[in-house]
Amino acid sequence: MPPVRAPWEDRLDEIDQRTRIVERQQELAREAAAASPPARPGATVQADENGFSISSPDRQYQIRFKGQLQVDGRRFFTSDSTLQSSDTFLLRRIRPTLDGTLLGLVDFRITPDFGNNTTAIYDAYIDTHPRPWLRLRAGKFKGPLGLERLQADQDLTFIERALDSNLSAQREIGLELWGDIANGLIRYEGGVFNGNADNGLTDVDSNHAKTFEGRIFIQPFNTASLSFLGRLGIGIAGSTGNEKGVSTLSAPNPWMGTFKSDGQQSIASYLTSTTDITQTVVAYGRHSRINPQLYYYNGPVGLLAEWIKEHQNVAELTTMGATFGTGVYNNSAGHVTVSGALGGDVTYEGLKPHKPLDLAAGTFGALELALRYDWLNIDSAAFPTGIDPAKSISKAKAYGLALNWQLNRNVKVDGDYQETVFTGGAKTGNRPTEKVLLGRFQVAF
Amino acid sequence: MKIKLRNGGRSGLVLGALIVLGTAGVARAQVKLLNVSYDPTRELYQDVNQAFGRQWQQKTGQTVNISQSHGGSGKQARSVIDGLDADVVTLGLAYDIDAIAEKSGRIGKDWQKRLPDNSSPYTSTIVFVVRKGNPRGIRDWDDLVKPGTIVVAPNPKTSGGARWAYLAAWGYALQKPGGSEAAAREFVRKLYKNVPVLDSGARGSTTTFGQRGIGQVLVSWENEAYLLVNELGKDKFEIVNPSVSILAEPPVAVVDKNVDKHGTRAVAEGYLKFLYSDEGQELAVKNHYRPRSAAVAAKHAGTFPKIKLFTIDQLFGGWQKAQAAHFADGGTFDQIYQPGS
Known part of the structure; x- marks a missing residue:
């Protein structure tokens, strides 16, 4: 028979057991904590002025969603009823962008555009970057020509690019090696592309020959010790390649550009016809361009200037079935933009407000005032066998004034006034001067 | 162009060849195995490793260095699924090896048919350990559910033995x-x-009960109960055999993809087959596991008490069903166990 225990002995045992249990539970908790691998942080979800992104903890894998929406309005000051009909509101750009990084080595971008009542792919490329100075990009993207062309759409000082953008392709398809040397002191780009026509966006080449394009851009003050001098960039870009248009009446593909004014009106185009082959001009031979570039930014002031000259061999089809008559056109264009800001800095990457709009805090974002002079000269050799002088201008000179309000990094309201004087382009005399007021409300992230 | 070797060159070649052959010979003479096992098998496999190593060296000339890893059977399986480079797994229950086969593909799904007795070279059961004199008077399972009884048992979510219990x-x-x-x-x-x-x-749980002094009864593997009593003192603990318990069949398997990667398939398979040998079965008995070999069992007939044992197939329809019903997330155990209640 077990010995009789006093009640206090049972109570003591119970307290002892409870104490031991708590101690053991703490011990197990410590062991579990010690045995557990350090908690791996999960994927990072980020939403800020640069867009929305998800990335792995080590940022080796990222996906970013960006977008750009531009709602424009155009008002032409003219008595010409045809031109008056161009007064419109329009969705100039609707561009969602999907960016990503894989393995920390490969970037990609896909950007369609649904603006202007059309759908097109603007950017679709893969960019492999084993080193900052060695990157390989393949796909559809902006070629090296055109300093203002290379500037992101949402960062432009003027609502529409200057007249010299008529002499470079909107996008190219091909392969490009590029990179930054000496911490961005020098950027090089060099690639082989289909070689699009002026202002072209086409995805498929018209012949087997390809176009080589390249650019060297130097920023001599891009070092810590010289940064106080501002940001100066000097570069030169060029391209050369053989191009050949298609001259069939049923499906002509002349591979020649068309020219637009600052108000986005067609001001010049090469002869093309689906009924009379003699009224067609096609690219036929070497097409080369040279494009010196310059920018300078220092705090609230900025300057961007460039000039571009092209040398294009063409075939002027003078008689049905006859040998091509040949021609060489040398067109040139350029522009200078100067701008000053209040409450922000003018940069190549757009106007950057020191403080975003905040009515309660009394901040307004940043205001920018800019002036631009741009011009376009079409080779007189193109008239009249390549271009109809009664319909197309031979020269254009434009003066522009821009007033931009950057509310914050994502929202911008722009207003431009452009006046463009033409030479030629009418049955008698010159095309009337284009006076246009452009407005834009833009959201970009 | 011909290259002529002078005597020195030839000597160098010979020396190099000898070094290469020697290195290859050393590599062939040594082989490493990792046995990922469950919690209470430390002592069993220390003995097995020593005996098998001797036998393997006599048979092949190779020295086998066998490392052991122990933990809750479910946790160990998870480690192998997550990449622990085991050559063999010797776990507490078949479901855990099935999980490795299914989730990692490192083990062929037919693993259980490759060795006798469903690849379970020894068995065990679940018994109780009480403090000397059995002050709480624990005789059978009914005594464990009485209010105020403090029971020590591992977590069925992580421990194979706990699931058997x-x-x-x-x-x-x-x-x-x-x-x-x-x-x-x-x-x-x-x-x-x-x-x-x-x-x-x-x-x-053995530590909780035996060394931390918690509880009046430990629900334990039979082999672990014997180990506790023998190691910590027969004057402190005694084993109570319930009237009914379960036939626990801890299985073993070669981790196919790992042994093929390591080039250790032959030795790994030899290692597991050794468990079925008379010597392996004797070592199982020595460590209080019930042998599969009828001869060895007959030899040690009085060693293990007779308990009415049922199998998992008889009452639960096998491990897959038992796991899904009782131990999967949201299963019966999750429903009935409320921490701290």
């Missing part, structure tokens, strides 16, 4: 007169209400 209790309640699933569920709920500490493995 849980099913043993469930089977006992089910087979009682008037037993039913509902009665068994209530019985097991009451039992785990009396478990204040859930260790992740059987060895942890």
Whole structure:
């Protein structure tokens, strides 16, 4: 028979057991904590002025969603009823962008555009970057020509690019090696592309020959010790390649550009016809361009200037079935933009407000005032066998004034006034001067 | 162009060849194995490793360095799934090896058919350990569910032994007169209400009970119970055999993809086959595992008490069904066990 225990002995045992249990539970908790691998942080979800992104903890894998929406309005000051009909509101750009990084080595971008009542792919490329100075990009993207062309759409000082953008392709398809040397002191780009026509966006080449394009851009003050001098960039870009248009009446593909004014009106185009082959001009031979570039930014002031000259061999089809008559056109264009800001800095990457709009805090974002002079000269050799002088201008000179309000990094309201004087382009005399007021409300992230 | 070797060159070549051959010979003469096992098998496999190493060297000339890893059977399986480079797994229950086969593909799904007795070279069962004199008077499973009894048992979510113990209790309640699933569920709920500490493995529970002095009864593997009593003192603990328990069949398997990667398939398979040999079976008995070999079992007939044992197939329809019903997330155990209640 077990010995009789006093009640206090049972109570003591119970307290002892409870104490031991708590101690053991703490011990197990410590062991579990010690045995557990350090908690791996999960994927990072980020939403800020640069867009929305998800990335792995080590940022080796990222996906970013960006977008750009531009709602424009155009008002032409003219008595010409045809031109008056161009007064419109329009969705100039609707561009969602999907960016990503894989393995920390490969970037990609896909950007369609649904603006202007059309759908097109603007950017679709893969960019492999084993080193900052060695990157390989393949796909559809902006070629090296055109300093203002290379500037992101949402960062432009003027609502529409200057007249010299008529002499470079909107996008190219091909392969490009590029990179930054000496911490961005020098950027090089060099690639082989289909070689699009002026202002072209086409995805498929018209012949087997390809176009080589390249650019060297130097920023001599891009070092810590010289940064106080501002940001100066000097570069030169060029391209050369053989191009050949298609001259069939049923499906002509002349591979020649068309020219637009600052108000986005067609001001010049090469002869093309689906009924009379003699009224067609096609690219036929070497097409080369040279494009010196310059920018300078220092705090609230900025300057961007460039000039571009092209040398294009063409075939002027003078008689049905006859040998091509040949021609060489040398067109040139350029522009200078100067701008000053209040409450922000003018940069190549757009106007950057020191403080975003905040009515309660009394901040307004940043205001920018800019002036631009741009011009376009079409080779007189193109008239009249390549271009109809009664319909197309031979020269254009434009003066522009821009007033931009950057509310914050994502929202911008722009207003431009452009006046463009033409030479030629009418049955008698010159095309009337284009006076246009452009407005834009833009959201970009 | 011809290259002529001078005497020195030839000597260099010969020396180089000897070094290469010598290195290759050393590499062939040594082989490493990693045995990922469950909690209470440390002592068993220390003995097995030593004996097998001797036998393998005599047979092949190779020295085998066998490393052991121990923990709760479920946790160990998870480690192998996550990449622990095991050559063989010797776990507490077949479900854990099935999980490795299914989730990692490192083990062929036919693993259980490759060795005799469903690849289970030894068996065990679940018994109780009480403090000397059995002051609480624990005789059978019913005593564990009495209010105020403090029971020590590992966590069925992580420990193979705990799952066997849980099913043993469930089977006992089910087979009682008037037993039913509902009665068994209530019985097991009451039992785990009396478990204040859930260790992740059987060895942890042994420590909780034996060294930390917690509880009046430990629900344990039979082999672990003997180890505790023998190691910590027969004057402190005694084993109580319940009237009914479960036949626990710990399985073993070669981790196919790992041995093929390491080039250790032959030695790994030899290692597991050794467990079925007379010597391996004797070592199992020595470490209080019940042998599969009829001859060895007959030789040690008086060593293991006779307990009425049921199998998992008889009462639960096999491990897959038992796992899904009782131990999967949201299963019966999750429903009945409320920490701290």
